[in-house]
Amino acid sequence: MGEPGSGPQRIPLRTVDVARASGYSVQQVRDLERLGVLPPAARSDNGYRSYTPLHVHALRAYRGLAGAVGPVVARQLLAQLRTGTTAEAASAVNAVHVRLAREREEALRAQRALRATRAEAHTTEFERESDAMTITELAGALGVRPSTLRFWEQEGLVMPERVTSLRARRYGLPAIGAARIVVALRGAGYGIPAVREILGSLHRLDGVGEAQRILRQRLEGIATRSVALLRAGADLAAVVESAPEPTAT
Structure with a gap:
């Protein structure tokens, strides 16, 4: 035709x-x-x-x-x-x-960060310091503004491992992983209170399972788009x- x-x-x-x-x-x-x-x-x-x-x-x-x-x-x-x-x-x-490829990659990184959540408890101090990022480095890796990371810090979502005397923030592996999960959840449409609740539940098995489900749905949605x-x-x-x-x- x-x-x-x-x-x-x-x-x-x-x-x-x-x-x-x-x-x-x-x-x-x-x-x-x-x-x-x-x-x-x-x-x-x-x-x-x-x-x-x-x-x-x-x-x-x-x-x-x-x-x-x-x-x-x-x-x-x-x-x-x-x-x-x-x-x-x-x-x-x-x-x-x-844009879609980046969203997919961020969701996959969030999945990897979620799987590493429990293993990070056994990470040595040296490993955490060697893999730490500044606020500028982390913002660039996530594709967000440094002001966004500072806002998430105020909301108790992503906390820097330490803040130097010059107010320079350093983010260790747990904070980097949490930031990747926050990016994926926010991209999926979850508000700040819901993201805070999900992050707070990650120490529980059911909390990890819920986060995994959300990230799977996020990836499926990106595939559909x-x-x-x-x-x-x-x-x-x-x-x-x-x-x-x-x-x-």
């Missing part, structure tokens, strides 16, 4: 045609156009909207992007893909893949290829 409106005469698509081809309702098509997901449709003399196959691609791409990064970010990204150059649009899509992004691949490519080329200077 060919693309809607891709025949020899490239007949303009009606709103109902776009809705059928994209899986959205007629009202949703109009709403998404109003929100900037779609480029404005051409209007005939009698006021009817006239769409093209690119509008269908944009809607399908939006569905995948919304499943991968949420509707708000998806709307912003679609607008960026339409107005940026091809190179800029391709880079923006690649950034979504990188990654598949949604892959399904949108061809439609995203069509939108990217429609981006304007840079003008010669």
